[in-house]
Amino acid sequence: xxxxxxxxxxxxxxxxxxxxxxxxxxxxxxxxxxxxxxxxxxxxxxxxxxxxxxxxxxxxxxxxxxxxxxxxxxxxxxxxxxxxxxxxxxxxxxxxxxxxxxxxxxxxxxxxxxxxxxxxxxxxxxxxxxxxxxxxxxxxxxxxxxxxxxxxxxxxxxxxxxxxxxxxxxxxxxxxxxxxxxxxxxxxxxxxxxxxxxxxxxxxxxxxxxxxxxxxxxxxxxxxxxxxxxxxxxxxxxxxxxxxxxxxxxxxxxxxxxxxxxxxxxxxxxxxxxxxxxxxxxxxxxxxxxxxxxxxxxxxxxxxxxxxxxxxxxxxxxxxxxxxxxxxxxxxxxxxxxxxxxxxxxxxxxxxxxxxxxxxxxxxxxxxxxxxxxxxxxxxxxxxxxxxxxxxxxxxxxxxxxxxxxxxxxxxxxxxxxxxxxxxxxxxxxxxxxxxxxxxxxxxxxxxxxxxxxxxxxxxxxxxxxxxxxxxxxxxxxxxxxxxxxxxxxxxxxxx
Amino acid sequence: xxxxxxxxxxxxxxxxxxxxxxxxxxxxxxxxxxxxxxxxxxxxxxxxxxxxxxxxxxxxxxxxxxxxxxxxxxxxxxxxxxxxxxxxxxxxxxxxxxxxxxxxxxxxxxxxxxxxxxxxxxxxxxxxxxxxxxxxxxxxxxxxxxxxxxxxxxxxxxxxxxxxxxxxxxxxxxxxxxxxxxxxxxxxxxxxxxxxxxxxxxxxxxxxxxxxxxxxxxxxxxxxxxxxxxxxxxxxxxxxxxxxxxxxxxxxxxxxxxxxxxxxxxxxxxxxxxxxxxxxxxxxxxxxxxxxxxxxxxxxxxxxxxxxx
Numbered sequence: 001x002x003x004x005x006x007x008x009x010x011x012x013x014x015x016x017x018x019x020x021x022x023x024x025x026x027x028x029x030x031x032x033x034x035x036x037x038x039x040x041x042x043x044x045x046x047x048x049x050x051x052x053x054x055x056x057x058x059x060x061x062x063x064x065x066x067x068x069x070x071x072x073x074x075x076x077x078x079x080x081x082x083x084x085x086x087x088x089x090x091x092x093x094x095x096x097x098x099x100x101x102x103x104x105x106x107x108x109x110x111x112x113x114x115x116x117x118x119x120x121x122x123x124x125x126x127x128x129x130x131x132x133x134x135x136x137x138x139x140x141x142x143x144x145x146x147x148x149x150x151x152x153x154x155x156x157x158x159x160x161x162x163x164x165x166x167x168x169x170x171x172x173x174x175x176x177x178x179x180x181x182x183x184x185x186x187x188x189x190x191x192x193x194x195x196x197x198x199x200x201x202x203x204x205x206x207x208x209x210x211x212x213x214x215x216x217x218x219x220x221x222x223x224x225x226x227x228x229x230x231x232x233x234x235x236x237x238x239x240x241x242x243x244x245x246x247x248x249x250x251x252x253x254x255x256x257x258x259x260x261x262x263x264x265x266x267x268x269x270x271x272x273x274x275x276x277x278x279x280x281x282x283x284x285x286x287x288x289x290x291x292x293x294x295x296x297x298x299x300x301x302x303x304x305x306x307x308x309x310x311x312x313x314x315x316x317x318x319x320x321x322x323x324x325x326x327x328x329x330x331x332x333x334x335x336x337x338x339x340x341x342x343x344x345x346x347x348x349x350x351x352x353x354x355x356x357x358x359x360x361x362x363x364x365x366x367x368x369x370x371x372x373x374x375x376x377x378x379x380x381x382x383x384x385x386x387x388x389x390x391x392x393x394x395x396x397x398x399x400x401x402x403x404x405x406x407x408x409x410x411x412x413x414x415x416x417x418x419x420x421x422x423x424x425x426x427x428x429x430x431x432x433x434x435x436x437x438x439x440x441x442x443x444x445x446x447x448x449x450x451x452x453x454x455x456x457x458x459x460x461x462x463x464x465x466x467x468x469x470x471x472x473x474x475x476x477x478x479x480x481x482x483x484x485x486x487x488x489x490x491x492x493x494x495x496x
Numbered sequence: 497x498x499x500x501x502x503x504x505x506x507x508x509x510x511x512x513x514x515x516x517x518x519x520x521x522x523x524x525x526x527x528x529x530x531x532x533x534x535x536x537x538x539x540x541x542x543x544x545x546x547x548x549x550x551x552x553x554x555x556x557x558x559x560x561x562x563x564x565x566x567x568x569x570x571x572x573x574x575x576x577x578x579x580x581x582x583x584x585x586x587x588x589x590x591x592x593x594x595x596x597x598x599x600x601x602x603x604x605x606x607x608x609x610x611x612x613x614x615x616x617x618x619x620x621x622x623x624x625x626x627x628x629x630x631x632x633x634x635x636x637x638x639x640x641x642x643x644x645x646x647x648x649x650x651x652x653x654x655x656x657x658x659x660x661x662x663x664x665x666x667x668x669x670x671x672x673x674x675x676x677x678x679x680x681x682x683x684x685x686x687x688x689x690x691x692x693x694x695x696x697x698x699x700x701x702x703x704x705x706x707x708x709x710x711x712x713x714x715x716x717x718x719x720x721x722x723x724x725x726x727x728x729x730x731x732x733x734x735x736x737x738x739x740x741x742x743x744x745x746x747x748x749x750x751x752x753x754x755x756x757x758x759x760x761x762x763x764x765x766x767x768x769x770x771x772x773x774x775x776x777x778x779x780x781x782x783x784x785x786x787x788x789x790x791x792x793x794x795x796x797x798x799x800x801x802x803x804x805x
Contacts, residue, residue, distance in 0.1 A: 133752075137771050144557040144774060167558040250646065250661075259666075261754055310645035311666040313755035328646065455773045465756040469668055493775075494556065 087184045089393075092386035093122030099152035099375070099390065100139050103129040105337040106211045106373070107154065109406040110394060117393050123386050131318070133262055136160070136454065143169045143380065151381040152390060156373045158445040159453045161202045164376070166451065171377040172205035176388045187392060188414070195439065196372045196411040208374030209395055210411035211403070214335045215438035216270040216368040216446075217431075219342070221246065221330045222355035232357035236274050236299070239360055243307045246330040254307030256329035257300075259315040259468060261461035262454070264300075266317075266446045267334050268464055269369045271296040274362020279448035279460070286487035288460055289480035292364065298476065301467035307331075313465050325349060333359055335371070336435045339428065340407025356431040358438065368438050369446040372411060409435050450487075452494040459486045550780035557774040570781035580757060581765060581782065585789070588761040591672050592740040595679040599736055600729065602680065603687025608717070610688065611695045621692075628685040636749035639678045640665070643750075665751050671759045678746055683739070687732045694728025695721075730801040734794060741790050762786045 101107050107129050114125050130138060139153050143164075155161060155170070164170045176182040177189065196210035218232050225232065228245040247254030258264050272278065277292030287293060304312045309323055321341050323329040325348040332338070341347065342354045359368035375394065377387045393399075397412060401420050404410035415421050416432070425432040447453045448460075463483045467476055520527055551570055555563035574581045610621055627635070642648050643664035651661040664674040702720050711719070722729075744763045747753065753760035753768065760768070763786060770779035 140558060140774060141771055163558055166560065168560055259755075260752075261756060262752075310661060310663045314666045314751065452773065458772075462756050465754070469755070494559070 086181060089120050089184075089389070090122055092383070092389055095383050095386040096124035096126065097151040097383060097387055097390060098149050099125060099127045099154075100135060100142070100150050101127055101129050101152070101154035101375070102132055102135050102373075104132075104373070105340050105408045106403050109340070109403050109408065110399065113399060113402065117390065121389055121393065123389060125390060143167070143378065146380060148380045148382055150378045151383050151387040153376050153378055154373060155208055155376050156371065157200045157202055157207055158371070158447050158449070161200075161207050162451050163453065165203060165205065165207055169379050170207050171379040171381070171384055172207060173209065173377065173388065173391070174206050176385070177206060182385070182388060183392060184396075187396065191397070191412045191414050193411050193413060193439070195443070199372050199445070200374055208376045209391060210372040211374045211395065211408070212337055212372055213409045213411045213435065213439060214337050214371040215409075215435050215442070216267060216334060216359050216370070217336050217434055217438065218357040218359050219324070219332045219334060219338060220355050220357060221350065221353055223353045224252070224330050225355070232355065233360045236271070236360040236362045240303065240306070243303070243331060247307050249309070251328070253309040253323070253329045255303050255331045256308055256315070256320045256323045257304060257312070257332055257334065258317050258320055259304060259308070259312040259465070261458050261465055263316050263461070264464045265457045265460045266369070268296065268300045269444070269446045270333065270359050270367070271300050271362070273367040273369070273444050274360070274365060275299070276362070276364030279456070280450075286484040286491070288463060288487070289477060289484050294477060294480055297464055297467045297480070298472065300464065304468050305470070313468050324354070336431060337408050339431055343407065356428065356434050358434050367442045367444045369444055370439060370442050371446050450491055450495065452490055455490050455494070456487050459483050459490065547780050547784060550777055551784050553777040555777045557776050563777065566777070570778050571785075573778070574781055574785065580760070583757065584760050584762045584765040587672065587759065588741060588763075588789070591676055591743070591761060592737060594673060595676040595740050596733060596736045598676070598680050599684045599687045600733060603684045603732070604691055604729070606684065607688045607691035607695060610692060625685045625689065627682045630682070632682065632745045633749050635682060636678065636746045640750050643674060666755050668755065668758045671751060671755065675747055675750060675759055678750070679740060679743065683736060687736060690728055690732040690735075691725065694725050698724045727801060730797060734797045734801075737793055737797065738790055741793065742786065762789070
């Protein structure tokens with residue numbers, strides 16, 4: 001029996017083995033192919049060691065003292081930047097960079113200039129532009145995962161600066177700024193407004209260079225105000241009376257602003273300072289339950305409820321600006337850099353009808369929020385020098401003049417004084433004058449000076465939303481006390 | 497016998513290749529499923545175990561400090577102190593209950609309607625399934641436009657019948673129902689599809705004999721169709737509850753959990769904790785709590801179904 005069955009068994013085994021041979025062979029080939037991936041190139045510069053840094057700087061942005069234009073940064077500039085070094089734009093030819101940025105008033109106009117950068121340097125730039133909130137999530141997620149692909153990130157120093165630097169994600173620019181071979185001779189670092197340059201210098205490190213001098217202004221429909229015979233209010237408490245005159249819903253709402261949890265504190269901060277409040281006390285305790293703070297929250301919420309369009313609590317700045325652009329709102333108290341959007345002939349129905357007044361004085365003072373942002377180099381990037389080339393290229397006088405002309409107020413003094421700058425001043429005198437005036441009187445940023453800015457700002461944002469939804473009086477005070485407690489916890493966790 | 501054994505001995509001693517093949521042959525039952533099992537361990541078991549491990553650490557991913565073991569402190573904080581988390585649980589349950597109950601009721605009604613031999617019922621069925629096939633994120637964006645208080649079509653339609661405009665996604669009381677409507681619009685077809693399959697398995701005899709006995713349509717539905725359909729309804733409810741409890745995309749796109757935290761469900765809370773504030777340990781504890789909730793509800797439903805069978 002076995003003699004007859006044996007060949008059958010062998011036959012069967014051979015077929016299965018044949019299959020196994022092929023399968024094993026293929027697997028080995030695949031494994032070998034997978035192992036043959038190219039090895040990543042070594043890093044060109046080490047990431048900065050995240051050392052225990054001191055508490056955030058106490059001031060935000062000292063205003064430029066000049067009366068006509070931002071004061072040049074006399075002491076900040078490295079000597080090398082003014083001298084002639086053998087700077088070579090083509091040095092990093094063939095490199096490619098990835099820039100995770102915002103879709104904001106500086107980045108949008110600069111996008112069209114990218115081919116000029118690529119032609120000049122031979123560096124390929126891949127610029128991803130996202131809304132702020134999405135950008136923050138993406139950048140933090142990728143950098144937490146130690147992703148080396150990102151070379152450049154866009155930051156608002158007083159939101160992300162300390163947090164990102166302490167996380168070891170930002171490569172300070174000091175080393176390159178002070179190296180004559182890394183700065184083109186005509187760059188002129190002294191030209192930057194001192195206050196703005198200092199705003200980008202945190203924990204003793206230059207984290208970025210300022211691309212914009214943003215200030216909170218009272219932005220209003222000149223034509224409507226004139227038609228009703230009303231002037232922009234000089235005093236904040238007179239604002240509701242002025243808004244009453246131009247408020248005729250549903251075709252025209254008197255006021256619009258940012259309402260979302262993540263963003264409402266930005267414009268509200270100017271109201272807070274005007275009522276004499278602040279995010280923190282001098283000894284760095286949360287202070288949003290103070291009388292001044294509660295009054296400012298109540299005032300902001302009342303204005304939003306009474307004069308704002310429906311859906312205020314879900315409105316971020318792009319939606320708020322869209323309300324102005326589409327001729328549905330008469331006033332917004334927000335950034336001077338909205339000029340480009342409001343005077344954009346393709347997108348705005350109110351071109352030439354917008355006025356730019358000073359943010360009204362409050363019962364206690366007038367310190368409208370100021371702000372800047374800029375491009376930083378990722379400490380994890382393996383192409384830091386090429387990344388620096390983009391920063392230095394994008395901040396040349398001609399490109400600062402270009403973005404300034406498109407409503408993004410420059411941080412370079414020479415741009416304001418240049419013939420193009422003078423033309424802008426002639427065309428938008430109130431915009432230029434009130435921007436400069438605000439930069440002189442204010443040294444306060446939009447955000448609290450803490451490590452985890454967004455977390456604290458969102459806690460305050462929730463409180464503002466509650467007020468916008470009708471919480472008032474003692475109930476609002478109780479909520480504010482809870483917010484103070486929440487901020488204390490956040491600071492304890494994130495600042496030790 | 498000795499004649500028969502010789503060729504086998506020769507085969508075994510032929511070389512190392514044969515030894516390997518013989519090994520594979522003998523252990524095929526372990527080796528063939530191995531890649532799938534390894535993959536499952538890598539993508540399911542390891543992340544789950546790591547999540548449990550992380551939930552017992554306190555770690556800010558944006559800080560250079562190493563994670564610290566804190567035992568069950570994160571859970572104690574979550575359930576003991578964190579009002580935002582407790583609120584998010586109730587919101588999740590409210591959203592799920594509202595969406596799933598209505599999906600089941602509407603889904604059943606449509607299934608009963610489509611179960612009849614209507615003219616063109618195949619075309620109607622196909623068209624009806626379209627919302628289920630659409631990408632949730634794209635649909636959520638369309639719904640945001642429709643809900644827009646000033647430009648949206650919903651308020652326009654309401655204005656035609658004299659109803660004042662509503663702040664759908666900005667109103668504390670309306671935001672969860674408004675989000676539930678989107679879920680209902682998108683997933684009722686799924687419920688209908690399951691119930692149609694269930695209806696097809698119901699025998700005709702009981703219905704016919706009831707008709708002969710003079711039962712009304714309502715009595716037939718209540719006393720015959722629904723009891724026979726109950727196992728399918730429980731399965732549909734199970735699928736939808738699990739899915740709705742962990743809804744993320746639609747809510748994130750439409751409200752990001754706002755206004756304030758009014759639509760922040762557990763998943764949104766976990767996302768914010770993990771990817772906006774980078775409190776990874778705490779977020780792991782939140783996501784474990786969501787998994788526990790899903791398991792609990794599923795357990796109850798599965799037990800319910802077993803009892804019926």
